Amino acid sequence: MRKTQLVLLTLGAAFLAGFVSATPAAARDYPWCAQGGEFDYPGECAYSTYEQCLASVSGRLLYCGPNPRFAYEPAPQPQPRLHRRARPVAPY
Template sequence: MQHSLKGLIWRRSATVLAATSAVVAGFLAAGTPAEARDYPYCLTSPGYGYPGDCSYASYNQCRAAASGRLADCNVNPRVSFREPRRRDYRTYGDRW
């Protein structure tokens, strides 16, 4: 009788583990993808390619990251030389 009880406990715990794993896998698979964004400042140094590490929203953030390293901060060329967005006047109705 005792051996069948141990077997039942092992089967039940294996079922709970499988269900928990399936739920966790579902949450991981349903995550939203990262949003691509061009930040205005790039950290440039010999270790980075062109234009560098462009993940800084302000010049001060970039300078803090460059502090103590052989690095400098420049304006992100993807942001500064981007074509301006054209306004679609059809969305404004009869006002124009």
């Protein structure tokens, strides 16, 4: 009886840990989304390339569109480079 309780407690803890750490599929940020039909906006954004998205939506009455998080996000600004001053050379 004690072993059974321990096994059930361990399985329950493992299931709960997996459930808590899982991220929803919509939270993935890939550049292309399958849109329409059963998906809300922005859709299933799980595709790295347009071709992957097209292969997935083929025959499903869906279409591919850009992920708005990628399309409308401001471009990252380059970090300014700090120029180091050259040390003056001591005369001999």
